[in-house]
Amino acid sequence: MRVVELIERKRDGGTLSVAEIDFLVQGFTKDEIPDYQMSAFAMAVVLRGMSAKETAALTASMVASGERLDLSRFGRVVDKHSTGGVGDKTTLVVAPLVAACGAPVAKMSGRGLGFSGGTLDKLESFAGYRVDLTTAQLLAQLERVGIVVTGQTADLAPADGKLYALRDVTGTVPAIPLIASSIMSKKIAAGAHAVVLDVKVGSGAFMKDRASAAALARTMVAIGVAHGLAVTCELTDMEQPLGLAVGNALEVQEAIAALRREGPADLVRLVRLAGAEMLVRGRRARDLASALVRIDRAIADGSGLAKLRELVAAQGGDERMVDEPSRLPAAPRIEVLRAPRTAYVAAVAADRIGIASVHLGAGREKKGDPIDLRTGIVLRAKVGDRVERGEPYAEVHVAERAGDREAIDLVRGAFRWSAARVPRRRLVLGRIASR
Amino acid sequence: MRVVELIERKRDGGTLSVAEIDFLVQGFTKDEIPDYQMSAFAMAVVLRGMSAKETAALTASMVASGERLDLSRFGRVVDKHSTGGVGDKTTLVVAPLVAACGAPVAKMSGRGLGFSGGTLDKLESFAGYRVDLTTAQLLAQLERVGIVVTGQTADLAPADGKLYALRDVTGTVPAIPLIASSIMSKKIAAGAHAVVLDVKVGSGAFMKDRASAAALARTMVAIGVAHGLAVTCELTDMEQPLGLAVGNALEVQEAIAALRREGPADLVRLVRLAGAEMLVRGRRARDLASALVRIDRAIADGSGLAKLRELVAAQGGDERMVDEPSRLPAAPRIEVLRAPRTAYVAAVAADRIGIASVHLGAGREKKGDPIDLRTGIVLRAKVGDRVERGEPYAEVHVAERAGDREAIDLVRGAFRWSAARVPRRRLVLGRIASR
Numbered sequence: 100m101r102v103v104e105l106i107e108r109k110r111d112g113g114t115l116s117v118a119e120i121d122f123l124v125q126g127f128t129k130d131e132i133p134d135y136q137m138s139a140f141a142m143a144v145v146l147r148g149m150s151a152k153e154t155a156a157l158t159a160s161m162v163a164s165g166e167r168l169d170l171s172r173f174g175r176v177v178d179k180h181s182t183g184g185v186g187d188k189t190t191l192v193v194a195p196l197v198a199a200c201g202a203p204v205a206k207m208s209g210r211g212l213g214f215s216g217g218t219l220d221k222l223e224s225f226a227g228y229r230v231d232l233t234t235a236q237l238l239a240q241l242e243r244v245g246i247v248v249t250g251q252t253a254d255l256a257p258a259d260g261k262l263y264a265l266r267d268v269t270g271t272v273p274a275i276p277l278i279a280s281s282i283m284s285k286k287i288a289a290g291a292h293a294v295v296l297d298v299k300v301g302s303g304a305f306m307k308d309r310a311s312a313a314a315l316a317r318t319m320v321a322i323g324v325a326h327g328l329a330v331t332c333e334l335t336d337m338e339q340p341l342g343l344a345v346g347n348a349l350e351v352q353e354a355i356a357a358l359r360r361e362g363p364a365d366l367v368r369l370v371r372l373a374g375a376e377m378l379v380r381g382r383r384a385r386d387l388a389s390a391l392v393r394i395d396r397a398i399a400d401g402s403g404l405a406k407l408r409e410l411v412a413a414q415g416g417d418e419r420m421v422d423e424p425s426r427l428p429a430a431p432r433i434e435v436l437r438a439p440r441t442a443y444v445a446a447v448a449a450d451r452i453g454i455a456s457v458h459l460g461a462g463r464e465k466k467g468d469p470i471d472l473r474t475g476i477v478l479r480a481k482v483g484d485r486v487e488r489g490e491p492y493a494e495v496h497v498a499e500r501a502g503d504r505e506a507i508d509l510v511r512g513a514f515r516w517s518a519a520r521v522p523r524r525r526l527v528l529g530r531i532a533s534r
Numbered sequence: 535m536r537v538v539e540l541i542e543r544k545r546d547g548g549t550l551s552v553a554e555i556d557f558l559v560q561g562f563t564k565d566e567i568p569d570y571q572m573s574a575f576a577m578a579v580v581l582r583g584m585s586a587k588e589t590a591a592l593t594a595s596m597v598a599s600g601e602r603l604d605l606s607r608f609g610r611v612v613d614k615h616s617t618g619g620v621g622d623k624t625t626l627v628v629a630p631l632v633a634a635c636g637a638p639v640a641k642m643s644g645r646g647l648g649f650s651g652g653t654l655d656k657l658e659s660f661a662g663y664r665v666d667l668t669t670a671q672l673l674a675q676l677e678r679v680g681i682v683v684t685g686q687t688a689d690l691a692p693a694d695g696k697l698y699a700l701r702d703v704t705g706t707v708p709a710i711p712l713i714a715s716s717i718m719s720k721k722i723a724a725g726a727h728a729v730v731l732d733v734k735v736g737s738g739a740f741m742k743d744r745a746s747a748a749a750l751a752r753t754m755v756a757i758g759v760a761h762g763l764a765v766t767c768e769l770t771d772m773e774q775p776l777g778l779a780v781g782n783a784l785e786v787q788e789a790i791a792a793l794r795r796e797g798p799a800d801l802v803r804l805v806r807l808a809g810a811e812m813l814v815r816g817r818r819a820r821d822l823a824s825a826l827v828r829i830d831r832a833i834a835d836g837s838g839l840a841k842l843r844e845l846v847a848a849q850g851g852d853e854r855m856v857d858e859p860s861r862l863p864a865a866p867r868i869e870v871l872r873a874p875r876t877a878y879v880a881a882v883a884a885d886r887i888g889i890a891s892v893h894l895g896a897g898r899e900k901k902g903d904p905i906d907l908r909t910g911i912v913l914r915a916k917v918g919d920r921v922e923r924g925e926p927y928a929e930v931h932v933a934e935r936a937g938d939r940e941a942i943d944l945v946r947g948a949f950r951w952s953a954a955r956v957p958r959r960r961l962v963l964g965r966i967a968s969r
Contacts, residue, residue: 106705110580135569139704142577145545269574270541 102126102136109143117156124160128258134265141262141271149276154318155325157276161284162326164258168234168290173203173241177381178291179373180282182306182315183215184299185453186340190218190248191354192362192370193377195406198246199397200374202381205241206248207255207289211462211470214303214453216350219250224348224427224472225416232414244413246406255288275311279318283326293329293380294319295373300528301338303449309334309528316531324533331376334529335369339447339482342366346461346475346496348427355424358404365481365526371395372527430473430496434507438486442516445482451513452476458502458509459495474498476510483523537561537571544578552591559595563693569700576697576706584711589753590760592711596719597761599693603669603725608638608676612816613726614808615717617741617750618650619734620888621775625653625683626789627797627805628812630841633681634832635809637816640676642686642724646897646905649738649888651785654685659783659862659907660851667849679848681841690723702901710746714753718761728764728815729754730808735963736773738884744769744963751966759968766811769964770804774882774917777801781896781910781931783862790859793839800916800961806830807962865908865931869942873921877951880917886948887911893937893944894930909933911945918958 100122105115115123123140126132149157170176177197181187190206198204208230211217219230232240232249240247253260259281266272286294296319298312299305306312316332323330335341342363344353356362357370374397375390384390397403404421412418420426456462460471477494479486486492493510497503535557540550550558558575561567584592605611612632616622625641633639643665646652654665667675667684675682688695694716701707721729731754733747734740741747751767758765770776777798779788791797792805809832810825819825832838839856847853855861891897895906912929914921921927928945932938 103703103705106577110577110705133569135573135700136704138570138574139577139706142541142545142574143581143705146578146581265570268538269571270538270545270578271574 102132106136106140106143109140109147112147114150114153117152120153120156121160121163124157124164124258128164128261137262138265138269138271141266141269141274141277144277145271145274148274151318151321154276154280155322158280158284158287158322158326161256161258161262161280162288165256165288166254167288168255170203170205170241170290175292175381176203176205176290177293177295177377178206178286178289179295179297179377180286181297182282182299182304184337184341185214185216185303185449185456186342186345186350187216187299188221188342188344188350188354188366189297189369189373191221191351191407192357192366192403193374194246194248195358195410196370196374196394196397196403197377199402199406200378200383200393202378202383203241204246205237205289207251207285208248209251212466213464214450214457214462216345216347216456216462218248220470220472221347221350222248222416224351225411225420228411228416229414240413244409246410248410249414251285256284259284275315275318279315279322283319283322287326287328291328294323295376295380296330296332297369297373298332298334299337300334301336301449303340303453304337313529313531320531320533329380329533331380331532332530333372333376333527334531336524336526336528337449339524340449340452340478341369343478343481344475345452345456346459347470347472348429349475349477349496352424352427355404355407355421358398358407360398368526428473430475430498432497432499434495434497435491436493436495436507436511437489437491439488441488442486442518443521444480444484444486444492444514445517445521446515447478447481448513451509455495455506455509455513458500458506459497460500460502471498483521537567541571541575541578544575544582547582549585549588552587555588555591556595556598559592559599559693563599563696572697573700573704573706576701576704576709576712579712580706580709583709586753586756589711589715590757593715593719593722593757593761596691596693596697596715597722600691600723601689602723603690605638605640605676605725610727610816611638611640611725612728612730612812613641613721613724614730614732614812615721616732617717617734617739619772619776620649620651620738620884620891621777621780621785622651622734623656623777623779623785623789623801624732624804624808626656626786626842627792627801627838628809629681629683630793630845631805631809631829631832631838632812634837634841635813635818635828636680637813637818638676639681640672640724641683642690642720643683644686647901648899649885649892649897651780651782651891651897653683655905655907656782656785657683657851659786660846660855663846663851664849675848679844681845683845684849686720691719694719708740710750710753714750714757718754718757722761722763726763729758730811730815731765731767732804732808733767733769734772735769736771736884738775738888739772748964748966755966755968764815764968766815766967767965768807768811768962769966771959771961771963772884774959775884775887775913776804778913778916779910780887780891780912781894782905782907783864784910784912784931787859787862790839790842790856793833793842795833803961863908865933867932867934869930869932870926871928871930871942871946872924872926874923876923877921877953878956879915879919879921879927879949880952880956881950882913882916883948886944890930890941890944890948893935893941894932895935895937906933918956
């Protein structure tokens with residue numbers, strides 16, 4: 100097999116066989132195929148696409164490039180994944196709830212990049228929380244506590260890690276087959292039997308429109324089916340941030356509130372939906388209705404919150420922070436933005452809020468940048484809310500950084516106002532699922 | 535300037551500024567921009583194209599990456615270039631003729647690759663002929679003899695050399711802006727004031743159809759104009775080989791025959807046309823008609839042949855071979871193919887003849903492969919010719935190689951026959967030129 104011929108075929112819009120894709124992926128992983136050939140191939144994929152069969156083969160090859168966790172002794176394990184958005188702290192709420200309902204949760208999460216926050220960063224708000232568990236530690240904790248939220252281990256889908264690093268520096272990130280196979284290869288390698296996915300749509304998400312989000316969702320469902328996984332994919336709104344808090348410790352605080360029945364409506368709605376889907380896909384509930392009852396009970400009886408406490412303690416974090424959120428890292432100063440006149444919120448641009456959070460130090464511009472756990476934005480109003488003149492509509496939690504002024508301006512500019520009443524935004528835009 | 539942003543812009547169909555293209559080319563030449571970014575960029579160019587302005591800028595950057603010959607003391611210097619085809623020995627005939635007419639010819643040629651022969655390989659049929667002249671030697675010989683045909687020197691357009699090597703292994707060769715800028719950057723760096731180009735069209739050429747050949751021609755003319763060069767571009771047929779001989783020493787023999795008024799009609803036609811265009815572009819003739827008279831005289835009076843003799847001698851080759859072609863390398867055996875029945879030749883597939891020549895050892899599959907100067911194919915009939923049953927229609931000059939059988943079958947398969955009369959093919963398909 101000649102690499103150039105495979106690149107040429109893709110360049111000309113043709114398709115590669117399963118064996119040809121595996122040849123590329125394994126050769127690349129073993130450094131037998133150089134970066135410059137793989138990046139040309141990736142660009143051809145960005146511009147020419149891949150068939151469903153090719154995408155499934157790419158995923159399988161990336162899974163086969165490393166180890167694959169066997170979690171079958173825990174019964175049916177359901178993973179979750181969000182494509183990332185501004186203020187998305189769903190995992191922090193839904194993982195403990197689902198675990199409290201008896202479904203094992205072994206979640207490998209990532210760090211934040213750009214305006215998209217990372218679950219690992221957020222969890223590190225709990226002083227001492229460890230995100231670098233070994234596979235053995237992960238398995239032991241899953242056995243003992245029923246829940247683990249840690250970083251990706253290097254031995255799972257190493258081809259994906261290597262390919263992603265190359266795509267990141269060669270302008271070849273935005274290709275649905277590459278995005279879908281990257282996500283799914285990690286889920287499959289991590290031992291999931293089912294996956295509940297949340298594809299965010301809007302200015303604060305990677306997918307800006309419903310059509311491309313649906314295409315990504317369909318591709319991931321197809322990959323799952325090809326690998327024997329049940330997959331549910333929700334398409335949810337990311338034109339405005341999810342919930343009210345954006346920033347690491349601020350989001351942890353909101354997640355804890357949600358586990359105490361004090362969460363904002365949209366976050367709670369999404370958490371209940373994702374949690375119920377996970378219970379159904381994990382065969383811990385007969386149908387969505389009964390699953391929702393169980394999720395609601397785990398919120399009402401405090402068992403979800405207890406599970407978060409157990410998780411934090413198991414991974415070395417300061418569990419007192421769960422019950423006393425005032426112990427969480429906090430910014431030294433809060434700038435309160437007040438409405439210049441009474442009006443309805445017409446829009447809260449998620450991308451601007453996200454970029455503002457990066458300026459505040461709560462997010463990274465590039466990999467490896469340090470992060471400030473304390474800073475961020477707390478919305479006091481969302482689309483459809485009426486704000487009286489002089490009342491606060493947002494708080495900016497600042498730590499005296501060079502970017503503070505720009506961040507505050509961005510938050511101010513993110514709000515669009517209307518004299519007339521504005522309907523609330525629909526949160527759930529669609530659902531694409533395997534049988 | 536961030537490289538990734540430039541790649542992304544081209545990927546998304548945008549255009550780059552002159553400064554941005556120069557940043558990429560110079561960074562790449564200095565090894566500051568890695569191959570994997572440049573290959574992704576090249577693939578984006580293959581699939582998204584480049585504007586005329588971008589293409590001119592790319593050419594200028596490649597010229598600026600190295601030295602540029604100053605030939606102005608020789609007056610107006612005209613270069614020629616063919617995009618390559620099967621049996622194209624035009625340079626061997628036209629360069630001596632033009633030089634004999636008093637126009638200085640400093641031609642840098644290449645080696646053969648794939649089914650496209652290289653002028654340097656052909657010239658090496660003259661025992662001892664040197665193709666590695668230094669710039670100083672080139673200038674001295676041009677002064678003394680008025681003609682030089684040698685290899686590309688490394689200090690001209692090094693960016694083109696580096697980029698071409700990368701394109702060759704990343705499936706990014708077939709992009710008109712990249713092909714055009716590669717050709718033109720070398721001509722400009724080599725000091726040409728005008729260029730006469732021959733873009734081959736057909737199965738035996740890189741450009742398979744007239745539309746893409748015309749696009750390449752227009753692009754090269756535009757680059758020339760942007761750099762102050764006069765450019766004439768002929769589009770010529772490459773569905774069947776040019777002339778009758780295909781193979782190194784065989785083509786040299788045919789070229790010598792053409793200089794002795796014994797050349798095949800299509801080759802002579804092309805030589806006269808290209809030679810006359812060169813004289814006009816070099817301002818050694820008022821118009822094409824008077825230029826053709828001079829070219830014809832240089833054939834008739836033997837001054838063209840004398841100039842070839844001088845060239846061969848000046849570059850250390852055995853000049854006796856010019857007058858006694860029997861001294862040229864010859865294959866040990868000739869397989870003669872005879873017509874199974876009387877018929878007209880309907881097609882002689884240039885690509886099959888070219889591939890056959892590679893099997894015979896007359897061409898290379900990959901760079902650096904050794905070449906057999908002796909072997910090749912001599913057609914005894916071309917499209918439109920009538921061949922009587924039992925008469926030869928082709929000779930295959932073999933040197934007892936593993937690929938001989940396949941080569942002979944390819945030559946046989948290259949011929950299509952017709953019981954009815956078939957018109958001859960049109961040789962010149964079009965002309966695109968600057969003013």
